Amino acid sequence: MRWAVHAAMLTSVTSVVGLWGAALPARAQAADGESASERAAKSDPYLWLEAVSSPRAMQWVEAHNAATLKRLEADPRYQTFYDEALGIAGAKDRIPAPSFLHGEIYNFWHDEAHLRGIWRKTTLASYLSAHPQWTTVLDIDALGKAEGRSWVLKGIDCLEPAQSRCLISLSDGGEDAVEVREFDLDTGAFVPGGFHLPRGKHRVAWQDADHLLVATDWAPEDLTPSGYPFIVKRLARGAPLSSAVEVYRGGAVDGGYGVTPMVLHDGAGHLLAVIERPLDTFHHQSVVLTARGAERLALPDKVSVVALVAGRVIFQLDEAWTAAGTTLPAGSLAEVDLAALLADPGHLAPKLVWAPGPRDALDGVSATRDRLLVSTLENVRGRALVFTPVKGGGWTRSPLALPDNRTIGVAAVDTKSDRAFVSTSGFLDPSSLYLADAATGAARAVKTLPAKFDASRDVVEQHEATSSDGTRIPYFVVHRKDIAYDGTTPTILTAYGGFQVSNTPYYSGTRGKLWLERGGAFVLANIRGGGEFGPKWHEAGLTTRRQIVYDDFAAVAKDLIARRITSPRHLGIEGGSNGGLLMGVEFEQHPDLWNAVLIEVPLLDMIRISKIAAGASWQGEYGDVDADPAVRAFWEKLSPYQNLKSGVAYPEPFIFTTTKDDRVGPQHARKFAAKMEGMGLPFYYYENTEGGHGSGADIKQSARTTALTMTYMWQKLGD
Structure with missing residues (x-):
């Protein structure tokens, strides 16, 4: 059982997978042997900020952090926002996220007394009660202090x-x-x-x-350009890493x-x-280990193994799959008999x-002991289905009895039974947890988050905007029922638009308390590049087709303005990671x-992306600027760092990053801010020294980030 534990994240993308196969094309070289990227680097006056922990770079960070804190923490709203955000993040009445494990229910918990968290357990009966009795298994704060x-x-x-032995992954400061x-x-x-x-x-x-089975940096040369391993070895208990086969x-x-x-x-x-062996961000080869050794599965490069149920291997198809005289459509699920697969992986x-x-x-x-649980989106609204294997072949299908018009997610499955915890959430509906029986399709609510803000005056609507090519782009808007349609409502618009990540309605106590309850509106746009309508919705915005993603976002903004919900004076936008790229492009366009x-x-900086942190691993999404002239030409016109211009009346942005982000890296944010400074353009900049690719390494750091950014938004949009 693999259980990932994530800090509060600013972005949806937590898994960016690349793949392999044939060698990539040779890098384009100038006549003198110097690559275009190397020439560009020499002309970059802020390249020194790419040295993440250098004294000079950190001195720059500290100076700009101090300036931003001085401006925002002086606002009388800041402390209130911080206190409210910390109170919500550390509230004792949150729903403890459950995991079925070793015959009990486990949970990882943060609060003000456990900033880095405790891993704890209780019985199922106790968990279902109003006041579960927990036993601490591992205290991360205490471990860090001791070590x-x-x-x-x-x-x-x-x-x-058996589930009695676990591998615990610990990060120093939140890095990957x-x-x-x-x-x-x-x-x-x-x-x-032990291991x-x-x-x-x-x-x-x-x-x-x-x-x-371990993939790691066996030797310095055993890593991809992004610093990830490409060799898998079998490590035996008690043996040194050097002996792995x-x-x-x-x-x-x-x-x-x-x-x-x-x-x-x-x-x-x-x-x-x-x-899984990556070829690029979305294409990969799948290899299975058989008694004969490692053998490649005969799969299209966008088909993935996702589950095993009743001796049937389940595949997710992000492209059509033609085999044995049948073509299965992109976006579907398929099965292959396990015994047949192991006998002949090359013919499925x-x-x-x-x-x-x-x-x-x-x-x-996801899979329980005997059944398959599938969550789907129907016009960006959640559904949950149970698939039961039928002896002799085929499946029966039935829905789980859950509320409509909610985002639905499988929170945990029990591999010892057919029970599962399923979560539901909406913008104004506090998250609820259901205990479901996949064998019967029954589900009962066992916990509901107490409301964290007053939503009685708000309403959720779903509208559509028309993009530049005529495509209808859906978006959700949450606002007061009685707003005056005069363009004065402070409004935050967000989207992600990449990596086939779907943005669905969710309950945010901090967003509700600090923004909606004070009269602000919130908008979530389902632009292309995401997965809200399957693989084609994502593929429409890949590499040099990406301008359509940015057109979609601008179309939603213009639709909001046309409806008089808001106006440019009162409209703000936010996004992180790939969404931060979206913000940079929209800021300039x-x-x-x-x-x-x-x-x-x-x-x-989309020209040097492959030289920064793990940037080389996302060429399937953005293209390869070093090897493909068309890709380079595209990003030379759009890359935010390269396309800042002096004399333009840009809004004053807030640029946030973390020193410990070893996925995207703080270099992008630093250089962009430094270039703005060199042009005499105003901005806010804040770099948290911990936190990884997120808002902070603990709830206090995250609360500070929230308070800073909410203060900024109210200053710009509400004052």
Whole structure:
């Protein structure tokens, strides 16, 4: 059982997977042997800010942090916002996120007394009660204090089927790189002499009780250009890393993200060891480990193994799959018999499990002991389905009995039974947790988050805007029922628009308390590049087609203004990571449409993206500026860092990043702000020294980030 634990994130993208295969094209070289990127670097006066921890760079960061804090913390609203955000983040009445594990319910919990969190457990009966009785399993704050480290829990992976031994991933300060240690749930302690991997961007899976499948930096040269591993080895218990035996090798120039081993189990005792080898961000090859060794599955490069149920391997199709005389559509789910797959991985005969309708999209797939749980989107509204295998072939399908018009997600599944926890949420509907029985389709609400803000005066609407090519772009808007349609409502518009990530309605206590309750409006746009309408919605905005994503966003803004919900004076925009790139482009292409722009942990220098942090791993999304002249020409016209211009009446942005972000890197934000400064353009800049690719390493840091950004938004849009 793999259980990922994430800090509060500013962005939706937490898994950006690249892939492999043939070597990438040779880099374009100038006649003198110098690449275009190298020439560009020499002309970049702010290249020194790419040295993340250099004294000169950190001195620049400290000076700009001080200036921003002085301006925003002096606002009388700041302290109130901080107190409210911290109170909500650390509230004792939050729903403890459950995980079925080792016969009990486990939860990872943050509050003001446990800033880095405690991993704890209780019985199912106790969890379902009003006041569960918890036992602490692992205290991350205490561990960090004892070891003198700034530990952040990043993930837990427990060995099936016993679930008594777990791999604990710990990050220093929130970065993606982790240290991995073996933990024994029966003794409640780390295993003396147990499995241990030093700091690295590891990819690890249990093969059995005494062996791990590990992809790591076996040697400095065993990493992709983005710093991820491409060799998988089998590590035996008690043996040093140097003795691990290679089971699979990708290539040094593979899609950047690195190979990923995983081992799937089902309730009947079957298992399947799979290795994904990236070709680029979205194309990959899948390899299975058989008695004969590592063998490649005969799959299209955008088809993925996602589950194992009753001896059937479940595949997610992000492109059509033609095999054995049948073509299955993109966006669907398919199955292949496990025994047949292991016998002949090169010749598969897939069968359809589920196919989307014209306004449907697959949102998530998980498995209980005997059944498949599938969450879908129907016009960006959640649905949950149960698929039960029929003896002799085929499936029966039934819905889970859940409320309509909510975002639905499978929070946890029990691999020992057919129980699951399912969450529901909406902009104005506090999150609820249901205990579902996949065998019967029944679901009952067991916990509901107390309201964190007064939503009685608000309403949620779904509208559509017309983009530049005539496509209708849906968006949600949350506002007061009695707003005056005169363009004066302070409004925040956000979107993501990349990596096939779907943006759906969600309940945010801090957003509601600090923004909606005070009369602001919030807008979530379902622009292309995401996955709200399946793979085609994503593919419409890839690489040099990406301008349509930015046109979609601007179309929503113009529609809001045309409806008189808001106006440029009172409209602000925000986005992080790939959404931060979106903000940078919109900031420059339409400076007259908004009065506030919040650019969070962003990508902004798209010409040097492959030289910064893990940027080389996302060429499937953005293209390769070093190898493809068309891609380079496209980004030379759009890359925010390269396209800042003096003399333009830009709004004053707030640029936020973190020093410990080893995924996107703080370099983009730093250089963009420095270039603005060199042009005499105003901006706010704040860089948290911890936090990784998020808002902070603990709830106090996240609360400060929230208070700063909300103060900025009210200053710009409400004053």
